[in-house]
Amino acid sequence: MNAGLARLQERGFIQQCTDIEGLSKAMDESPITFYEGCDPTGPSLHIGHMVPYFAIRHLHESGHHGIVLMGGGTARIGDPSGKSSMRQIISYEEIDANTKLFLAQIDNFLKFDGATLYSANNKDWLADLNYIDFLRDIGRHFSVNRMLSFEAYKMRLETGLSFIEFNYQLLQSFDYLQLYKRYGCRLQIGGDDQWGNIVAGIELIRRVEGAECFGLTFPLVMTSDGKKMGKTEKGALFLDPAMVSPYDFFQYWRNVADSDVERFLLMFTFLPTAECRELAAKSDAALNESKARLAWEVTALIHGREEADKALAAAKAAFGGSGTAAAGADKDLIPSKALPRADIAAGIGALDLFVLAGLASSKSEARRLVQQGGAVVNDRKVEDEKSVIDASWLDADGALVLRAGKKRVFRILAK
RNA sequence: GGGGAGAUUCCCGAGUGGUCAAAGGGGGCAGACUGUAAAUCUGUUGGCUUACGCCUUCGAAGGUUCAAAUCCUUCUCUCCCCA
Numbered sequence: 326m327n328a329g330l331a332r333l334q335e336r337g338f339i340q341q342c343t344d345i346e347g348l349s350k351a352m353d354e355s356p357i358t359f360y361e362g363c364d365p366t367g368p369s370l371h372i373g374h375m376v377p378y379f380a381i382r383h384l385h386e387s388g389h390h391g392i393v394l395m396g397g398g399t400a401r402i403g404d405p406s407g408k409s410s411m412r413q414i415i416s417y418e419e420i421d422a423n424t425k426l427f428l429a430q431i432d433n434f435l436k437f438d439g440a441t442l443y444s445a446n447n448k449d450w451l452a453d454l455n456y457i458d459f460l461r462d463i464g465r466h467f468s469v470n471r472m473l474s475f476e477a478y479k480m481r482l483e484t485g486l487s488f489i490e491f492n493y494q495l496l497q498s499f500d501y502l503q504l505y506k507r508y509g510c511r512l513q514i515g516g517d518d519q520w521g522n523i524v525a526g527i528e529l530i531r532r533v534e535g536a537e538c539f540g541l542t543f544p545l546v547m548t549s550d551g552k553k554m555g556k557t558e559k560g561a562l563f564l565d566p567a568m569v570s571p572y573d574f575f576q577y578w579r580n581v582a583d584s585d586v587e588r589f590l591l592m593f594t595f596l597p598t599a600e601c602r603e604l605a606a607k608s609d610a611a612l613n614e615s616k617a618r619l620a621w622e623v624t625a626l627i628h629g630r631e632e633a634d635k636a637l638a639a640a641k642a643a644f645g646g647s648g649t650a651a652a653g654a655d656k657d658l659i660p661s662k663a664l665p666r667a668d669i670a671a672g673i674g675a676l677d678l679f680v681l682a683g684l685a686s687s688k689s690e691a692r693r694l695v696q697q698g699g700a701v702v703n704d705r706k707v708e709d710e711k712s713v714i715d716a717s718w719l720d721a722d723g724a725l726v727l728r729a730g731k732k733r734v735f736r737i738l739a740k
Numbered sequence: 741g742g743g744g745a746g747a748u749u750c751c752c753g754a755g756u757g758g759u760c761a762a763a764g765g766g767g768g769c770a771g772a773c774u775g776u777a778a779a780u781c782u783g784u785u786g787g788c789u790u791a792c793g794c795c796u797u798c799g800a801a802g803g804u805u806c807a808a809a810u811c812c813u814u815c816u817c818u819c820c821c822c823a
Contacts, residue, residue: 485818485819576776579776580776580777581777582777582778583775583777583778584777584778585777586777609775610775611775612775612777613775613776613777614775616775616776616777617776640776643776644776687786687787687788688787688788688789689785689786689787689788689789690769690785692789693769693770693784693785694769694770696770696783696784697769697770697771697783697784698770698771699769699770699771700770710790711790729769729770730769730770730771731770731776732776
């Protein structure tokens with residue numbers, strides 16, 4: 326098999342391919358131009374978006390040419406694939422703003438060079454389409470009967486599917502055709518929920534141009550307990566540090582299930598395959614250390630080495646033995662907030678303090694935390710919900726290390 | 741356009757005049773056990789309150805009633821069937 330393809334396969338990126346032998350052969354003959362599309366529907370990429378970008382880096386490093394297609398046009402419609410209800414219609418301004426944000430994040434990760442790796446925007450050919458011409462030239466190649474047989478639509482036939490979304494597949498197919506004509510793009514990659522759309526595009530190119538193109542999908546990454554990868558209680562694991570801090574990002578990976586370590590190392594880092602397998606083969610405490618490695622590697626790729634180092638140090642300070650006894654320098658990395666020393670001297674209700682630190686969203690929640698024995702200030706358990714925290718609770722550094730349960734830590738600094 | 745069904749707390753879903761802050765499950769949070777894992781067990785899960793209790797919440801707005809998630813009116817939205 327072609328080296329680039331083999332690399333994807335051994336790292337677990339391949340779910341389905343329209344013609345793996347044909348594709349392998351084409352890739353052996355000459356570098357192939359491939360694309361992956363993504364609709365800018367939110368203010369930041371999240372980790373779920375990243376699988377294709379990791380794949381793009383692997384393929385690019387193997388000598389192939391990649392196009393990142395921003396769905397500035399398709400985002401106006403909404404892709405029904407894999408969604409149980411209609412997507413919110415987004416304003417054009419918002420789409421344009423999101424596109425910029427997405428591209429900046431992608432460029433940061435992929436480093437576009439403009440020649441072998443670049444971006445395109447389907448708004449350029451979709452925004453001003455003539456409806457009648459489109460129906461005559463493109464629409465006639467699509468069989469409604471066939472479209473209805475796709476899984477993506479079957480599901481929605483139960484809950485309702487509007488005409489606007491029903492057209493999404495035509496537009497995505499048209500994208501592929503355009504990229505084929507403009508850049509000689511012959512491979513589309515994407516999440517497995519895109520299978521139907523990808524196949525439809527290949528079909529369209531075959532009918533219109535008589536050319537053979539390929540499609541390749543990645544597995545939809547789920548955690549081993551069946552949740553969508555990258556979803557946390559608070560929402561998706563966004564790349565924007567203002568939305569998800571590098572520390573929280575790091576902690577997500579630090580806490581993955583044992584059984585996910587190998588897959589995640591292979592897909593979300595660039596460590597050699599053998600090393601990934603070795604790290605994942607460990608057990609007990611050693612495997613736990615592998616998770617720290619995984620967390621560091623992924624954080625370094627997304628937020629840079631410096632942030633990864635900081636997050637690692639902060640995690641050590643927070644979890645390495647008793648938090649307050651840990652080495653002084655590292656403690657500064659725990660998420661913190663300053664509070665006037667006078668306020669602390671005057672005394673603050675423990676419940677209010679936990680709310681202030683963001684460790685509880687309401688006083689009732691803080692009260693529950695105390696009642697259940699999960700509230701700790703500088704290693705002293707808060708026994709009474711009426712407790713007042715004052716200067717006598719401060720540690721040697723003039724700080725209060727608040728803990729809510731075992732995993733959440735926050736530091737209040739007296740200023 | 742006609743006919744039917746429906747909208748309940750983070751999600752699914754019970755509830756058809758007072759005993760409803762609303763069963764059950766999921767999820768979340770906390771505790772025990774651990775390796776910052778999984779599984780398991782226990783507790784908890786609208787807000788304010790030390791507490792008695794008070795306040796807000798059953799699609800929206802009105803109304804009936806001592807009392808409404810529950811009854812009536814209008815509206816909005818969703819699904820199904822017919823055209």
